[in-house]
Amino acid sequence: MRFKTKAVHLGQEKDPAYGATIPPIYLSSTYTHENLGKHKGYEYCRSGNPTRASLEGLIAGLEQADYGLAFASGMAAAQSIFSLLDDKSHVILSQDVYGGTYRLVSQLLPSQGIECSLVDTTDITAIMGAIKNNTKLILIETPTNPLLKIMDIKAIKKAVGSKILLVVDNTFATPYYQTPLKDGADIVFHSSTKYLSGHSDVVGGLVVVNDKEIYEKLKFIQNTTGAVPSPFDCYLTIRGIKTLPLRMEAHSSNAQMIADYLKQNPKSEIVYYPGYSGIVSFRIKGGLAQSKKFLESLKLFSLAESLGGVESLASLPAKMTHATFSQEQRNTLGITENLIRLSVGIEDIKDLISDIKQALSRAS
Numbered sequence: 001m002r003f004k005t006k007a008v009h010l011g012q013e014k015d016p017a018y019g020a021t022i023p024p025i026y027l028s029s030t031y032t033h034e035n036l037g038k039h040k041g042y043e044y045c046r047s048g049n050p051t052r053a054s055l056e057g058l059i060a061g062l063e064q065a066d067y068g069l070a071f072a073s074g075m076a077a078a079q080s081i082f083s084l085l086d087d088k089s090h091v092i093l094s095q096d097v098y099g100g101t102y103r104l105v106s107q108l109l110p111s112q113g114i115e116c117s118l119v120d121t122t123d124i125t126a127i128m129g130a131i132k133n134n135t136k137l138i139l140i141e142t143p144t145n146p147l148l149k150i151m152d153i154k155a156i157k158k159a160v161g162s163k164i165l166l167v168v169d170n171t172f173a174t175p176y177y178q179t180p181l182k183d184g185a186d187i188v189f190h191s192s193t194k195y196l197s198g199h200s201d202v203v204g205g206l207v208v209v210n211d212k213e214i215y216e217k218l219k220f221i222q223n224t225t226g227a228v229p230s231p232f233d234c235y236l237t238i239r240g241i242k243t244l245p246l247r248m249e250a251h252s253s254n255a256q257m258i259a260d261y262l263k264q265n266p267k268s269e270i271v272y273y274p275g276y277s278g279i280v281s282f283r284i285k286g287g288l289a290q291s292k293k294f295l296e297s298l299k300l301f302s303l304a305e306s307l308g309g310v311e312s313l314a315s316l317p318a319k320m321t322h323a324t325f326s327q328e329q330r331n332t333l334g335i336t337e338n339l340i341r342l343s344v345g346i347e348d349i350k351d352l353i354s355d356i357k358q359a360l361s362r363a364s
């Protein structure tokens, strides 16, 4: 099956009880055994649930992975991945990694004996320079947030070798544009809160791997720590994924047109867009006052964090998603007060551009 067909059909076997075309949501927390030691594969919902298993099979299929696992959030997925490590491990993190991942690694993991280095992972020499004897894992995002820098997953894996786990957060690209396991990543995870569910109404995380041993360890961690998604959230995510290819094409084509528009508008200084997916960042001419005026003048774009939903959102990373970073860190990352991030939705492009146009003219 090709991608679009998989998105609609994987894990959606017809219901054997009544022939329901859309499989029912299995809400039951427990499963009745036929007799002692005999059941149909499910015993208790934290350990396994048919609706969750459908979602896990679906994401594995889309990422061309052998195994998938679903978690209660992207951060629960990340925490489970770090739980694979022994204490006294060292990890390398992209310096512009998602703020929540940075908080986890910098504030929670040190007490578990795991230390981290923040590195510009677009630079392979910098990665190699940061590797220590106890480096066990490197985590990257590509494209990055909010400057949409791109990394060469194959080259990074080749440089760091097989002893260091390469983890890729694939939230921004989605498997529609990028399947990092094929490029040598060992573990891929998602905040399915974003593009995969796609309608800003679910919080969830997904992990895919090919290695059976890593899968079994993660499955053990998933069951042991219990950060599992509800069956209803799994159902909403499956439903969202059915239209992932259509939405990603619409997000990308709208985002490309907005990037082109911003490039020729003299009120924007510089535009960042990698050519796919729906996030566009730009620097408005001026500073905080102009950013504030622009964001408050938008009518269609909501001033909000998060991304990946069908509706368009705008944010000011310096004061929102990256507000907890120090001024110094923000300077290093180029997150200035005139840097605006747009999560471009699937509305009519003419309406989106006229909204940006009127807000830009008010801002100057």
Ligand SMILES: *Cc1c(COP(=O)(O)O)cnc(C)c1O
Pocket (backbone or CB within 6 Å): 073, 074, 075, 076, 098, 100, 101, 141, 145, 169, 171, 172, 190, 191, 192, 193, 194, 203, 204, 205
């Ligand atoms: C949102 C996000 C996360 C965290 O996921 P949650 O579902 O909010 O826990 C991780 N990585 C990226 C790139 C994100 O955008």
